[in-house]
Amino acid sequence: MIEYENLNQTNKIFCDDYKKSFEDFLDRGWYILGKKVEEFEKNYAEFCGTNFCVGVANGLDALTLSLSSFNFEKGAEVIVPSNTYIATILSILHSGLRPILVEPDINTYNIDPEKIEASITSKTKAILVVHLYGKVCAMDRIKEIAVKYNLRIIEDCAQAHGAKFKGQISGSFGEFGAHSFYPTKNLGALGDGGAITCNDPILMDKVKTLRNYGSKIKYYNEVIGYNSRLDEVQAAFLSIKLKSLNSITEHKRKLAGLYHEHLGGDYIKPEIHPDYHDVYHIYNIRHPKRDNLKEYLLNNGIKTEIHYPIPPHNQPAMQGLIEGRYPISEEIHKTTLSLPISFGHTEDDIHRVMEIMNNF
Numbered sequence: 001m002i003e004y005e006n007l008n009q010t011n012k013i014f015c016d017d018y019k020k021s022f023e024d025f026l027d028r029g030w031y032i033l034g035k036k037v038e039e040f041e042k043n044y045a046e047f048c049g050t051n052f053c054v055g056v057a058n059g060l061d062a063l064t065l066s067l068s069s070f071n072f073e074k075g076a077e078v079i080v081p082s083n084t085y086i087a088t089i090l091s092i093l094h095s096g097l098r099p100i101l102v103e104p105d106i107n108t109y110n111i112d113p114e115k116i117e118a119s120i121t122s123k124t125k126a127i128l129v130v131h132l133y134g135k136v137c138a139m140d141r142i143k144e145i146a147v148k149y150n151l152r153i154i155e156d157c158a159q160a161h162g163a164k165f166k167g168q169i170s171g172s173f174g175e176f177g178a179h180s181f182y183p184t185k186n187l188g189a190l191g192d193g194g195a196i197t198c199n200d201p202i203l204m205d206k207v208k209t210l211r212n213y214g215s216k217i218k219y220y221n222e223v224i225g226y227n228s229r230l231d232e233v234q235a236a237f238l239s240i241k242l243k244s245l246n247s248i249t250e251h252k253r254k255l256a257g258l259y260h261e262h263l264g265g266d267y268i269k270p271e272i273h274p275d276y277h278d279v280y281h282i283y284n285i286r287h288p289k290r291d292n293l294k295e296y297l298l299n300n301g302i303k304t305e306i307h308y309p310i311p312p313h314n315q316p317a318m319q320g321l322i323e324g325r326y327p328i329s330e331e332i333h334k335t336t337l338s339l340p341i342s343f344g345h346t347e348d349d350i351h352r353v354m355e356i357m358n359n360f
């Protein structure tokens with residue numbers, strides 16, 4: 001059986017360091033917002049090429065705190081891609097704002113910059129881009145639009161740690177980059193975790209205050225805050241893994257290269273373009289008989305996933321909150337299949353997957 005991902009396998013080479021780090025953590029006896037969180041924030045800001053990083057509890061909170069820090073008026077509109085994980089949309093709703101969905105480019109699966117302007121109204125305040133599957137959005141064009149209409153940019157970087165567009169790293173383009181360290185992400189913790197990257201010291205100060213009950217001085221609450229702090233122990237683990245993030249990415253890029261070169265048949269593969277350094281959080285293909293293919297692969301000992309089976313606008317929770325039709329998003333959701341591509345997979349695993357796929 002080839003698993004979609006075996007996290008135990010992915011994390012194996014880090015375990016000795018994790019154990020040592022956990023012992024140190026127990027010896028220190030400091031559990032919340034200590035030196036390990038500070039250390040990771042410094043390391044991760046450096047990795048992303050941003051001035052600041054603020055550790056938070058998870059990716060959803062990284063998005064929500066970023067949006068909340070602007071204090072937009074209730075019901076202000078935020079542009080967001082129609083094909084994303086539900087968390088992106090939830091962060092807009094939790095911030096009291098209105099999601100305005102824009103269709104993706106069918107080739108990159110990221111928001112189509114040429115469709116953004118038609119959705120901008122006098123109420124639009126921000127564009128929340130998602131670097132889906134590990135490919136950065138076309139940020140040059142999106143920044144042009146943001147400048148033209150005076151909009152803020154927030155980047156959902158949950159799937160794009162270290163991904164680049166024209167040499168620049170995800171999380172450094174907009175006012176905020178929101179990162180998730182959910183265990184399956186490229187930089188995955190051993191539990192929940194998240195971070196916000198930014199360059200502006202005033203904005204950094206706002207999210208830092210928001211994550212800790214709206215308080216900078218203990219028991220003195222300036223704003224209506226949250227409890228959303230990155231754990232000390234997770235921060236320590238993340239600093240260890242961060243040192244290997246480039247090797248993790250290189251491994252995934254090598255496996256993606258194998259699929260790109262040797263996978264035959266009529267599978268639609270991810271686009272490769274020299275402007276983009278993709279990190280392949282997910283390697284998806286598209287096929288009109290996706291469900292049959294998934295079953296065929298499972299019968300042949302290969303587990304796959306679907307990211308995602310139901311588009312946000314068709315989720316029961318979103319009824320009455322999202323209007324309009326999104327046929328491109330629906331087409332992607334109907335045909336996409338995510339193939340094994342983890343740090344724990346070998347080149348042989350990928351050749352085995354392709355051999356079976358090539359006989360479908």
Ligand SMILES: *Cc1c(COP(=O)(O)O)cnc(C)c1O
Pocket residue numbers: 058059060061084085087088130156158159180181182192193194
């Ligand atoms: C994982 C993910 C999130 C949410 O991260 P959590 O840490 O699970 O809250 C948000 N957006 C995208 C695109 C994701 O893949």
